[in-house]
Amino acid sequence: MEHLQPSLTIDFAQLSEAGRKDENQDTVGARFPEGPALATKGVAIAIADGVSSSSAARQASQTAVTAILTDYYATPDTWRTGQSASRVIHSINRYLWSQSQNNVRQEGYLTTLSLLVLKGDKLFTFHVGDSRIYRLRAGQLEQLTRDHNQRIDKNTTYLSRALGADLSLEIDMESLETERGDIYLLSTDGLHDFIDHRTLTEKLQSSSDLEALTHQLHQLALANGSQDNISVQIARVDDIGTPSESDAITVLSRLPFAPLLKTGQTLDGLTVEKILHESERSQVYLVKTVDGTPLVMKTPSVNYEDDAAYIERFVRESWIGSRLANRHVVRVVEPPQTRTCLYYLTEYIAGPTLTQVINERAPLPVSDAVELAEQLVMGIRALHRKDTLHQDLKPDNVVVGAQGICLVDFGSCWVAGIEEMASPIAADKILGTLNYSAPEYRYGGPTGQRSDQFSLAVLMYEMLTGKHPFGEAYGKAMSLPQFQKIKYRSALQFNPLVPVWMDRALEKALSIQPGQRYEVLSEWLQDLKRPNPNWLTNRHKPIMERHPEKVWKGLAFAGWAVAAGLLVFIATR
Known part of the structure; x- marks a missing residue:
């Protein structure tokens, strides 16, 4: 992802001394x-203060800082910053808590932790305890974190939250915009408890030499009576470094677009065996390497040679695929020779697309449809675990091979870790295919993993019926009121072999409002594979079982009506 690397420039200094301890x-x-990693993870700065009442305080703080600065960068690049940092911090907390529980000397491994991540034009803070993060901007000093202290009396406070104190942990997290010239200060209480806010502001403004400034603050805290350890970190953002659009285009254009290829032509040692697909946006070829290995080559369309957003998305496709490892997701492979043009390669999956299977076999046997749906869920969950949405689930993007279902095409994927990064190029918003994309993409509702769930349910419905669950009206709807007017068509209308409870599971996953769908795909899959007792109640039971009181009242009323009619008849004779 060379084209997405911001050249973030930061001046930095830090100091940590025992003080009078x-x-x-x-x-x-x-x-x-x-x-x-500078683009996908950013710069991480961490400070920790071991709780002095614990004899293992030093080990606790060292463990926290070392682990966060190592493990944070080991998380998947596709994860958003909050997901990566919070998972690592929770892991550190569990480790410190277990050390405390298993220590024969009953030593508590307790520490504060404050983490600042600078990523492009954004900053992220993660905080537990009473160490602090400040920001100086335009002469105003602001404390970005809140002290987790509980005051007992005028002279006594205790730490109400710390790593290692409990198996469960609440982390304060915040995301803000960064500006050139911002100064960030991280400190422990041995410093900020002994330098007032006004003096701290003046000192941060007084010198551009950050190394000298850390020593000045250290000496000032000592002079003001600090009896604790004194630690301080100062970071100044000299340049956010987001490249201009022209710079980005220059990087992206280092590789020329591949020409339109014909059967028999060779490019970088890859011989075209067959043209699999051609469209306005791209070309897809079946190619073979010198040793005969079949691969699939995707090349960008020359129609978009000057479209920076299109080029960025195309390059991103291969990056996304290379970070996924699941047998139900197509694998991106490296070319056998140095690449001379802009393209990427994937493994070749022999077999028909799901479109062909549906056209030739629908309605599929219920057991076959459920098996294919389960494999689709496995593939999609591999993306979701990487904080990635597919956003274009349709039969053409699913190949049914000898080893089962395989998802292909990452052209519309949304990646949380990438979306956090500043980009000079306007995003190319691709909503997938209208008949399969979730309605919230069109009416502007919140999108997420449940949006992919909707598309999966459409595929499942088509496998069982050969029809669309909402008919032709679905592709024409654009606003929420229009979507609310269209109604789900029971799969039983087109395939009476579909169980009632399975139809209800499909209907729930196909709810117009995302919040009414399943929370997780595993719940939906479970309801597809075995009857949910709730689906067997109310709606499809005989009316006598659903509303017995109404039936008896109706019968009683009918009885009285008949009796009254007879009396009238007798009286008139």
Whole structure:
């Protein structure tokens, strides 16, 4: 993802001293990555203050800072910053808590932790305890974190939240915009408890030499009576570094577009065996390597040679695919020779598309449809675990091979970790195919994993019936009121072999409002594979079982009506 790398420039200095204590129980650290990690993960700065009442305070703070600066960068690039950092912090907390529980000397591994992540034009804070993160902007100093302290009396406070204190942990998290010239200060209470807000503001504005400034603040805290460890980190954002659009286009254009290829032509040692697909947006070929290995080559359309957003999305496709490893998701492979044109390769899955299967066999036997749906769920969950939405689930993007279903085409994928990054190029919003995309993409509702769930349910419905669950009106609807007017058509109308409870599971997954669908795909799959007792009640039971009181009242009323009619008849004779 070379074209998405922001050249974030930060001046940084840090200092951590024992002060007047015999041991320094604070730990500070920072990581400034290079290459793709600078774009996908950003710069991480961490500070921790081991709780002094614990004899293992130093080990706790060192563990917290070391682990967060190592494990955060080991999380998938596709994860959003909040997901990556919070998962690692929870993992650290469980480790410290277990160390405390298993320690024969009953030592508590307790520490505060404050983490600042600078990523493009955004910042993210993660905080537990009473260490702090400040931001100085336009002469105004703002504390971005809240101290987790509980005051007992005028002179006594205790830490109400710390890593290692409990198996469950609440983390304060915030995301804000970053501006050039911002100064960020991280400190422990040995410093900020002994320098007032006004003085701290003046000091941060007084010098551009951050190294000297850390020593000045350290000496000032000592002079003001600090008896604790003193730790301080200062980061100044000199340049957010988001490249201009022209810069990005230059990088993207280093590789020329591949020409339209014909059967028998060779490119980079790959011989075209067959043209699989051609459209306005791309070309897809079946190619073979020198040793005869079949692969699929996708090339961008020359119609978009000057479209930066299109090029960025095309390059992103291969990046997404290369970070997925699941037998139900097509695998992106490296070319056998140096690439001379813009294209990417995937493994070749021999077999028909789901479109062909539906056209030739629908309605499929219920057991076959459920088996294919289960494999689709496995593939989609592999994307969701990487914080990625497919957004274009349709029969043409599903191949039914010898080993089962395989998802292909990442052209419309949404990746949380990428969306967080600043990009100079306007995003190319692709909503997938109208008949299969969830309605919220069109009426502007919240999108997420349940949006892919909707598309999966459409595929399942088509496998069982050969029809669309809402008919032709679905493709024409654009607003929420229009969607609310169209009604779900029971699968039983087109295939009486579909169980009632399965039809209800489909209807729920196809709800117009995302919040009315299943929370997770596993619940939907469970309801497809076995009867949900709730689906067997009310709606499809005989009316006598659903509303017995109404039936008896109706019968009683009919009886009285008949009796009255007879009396009238007798009286008139």
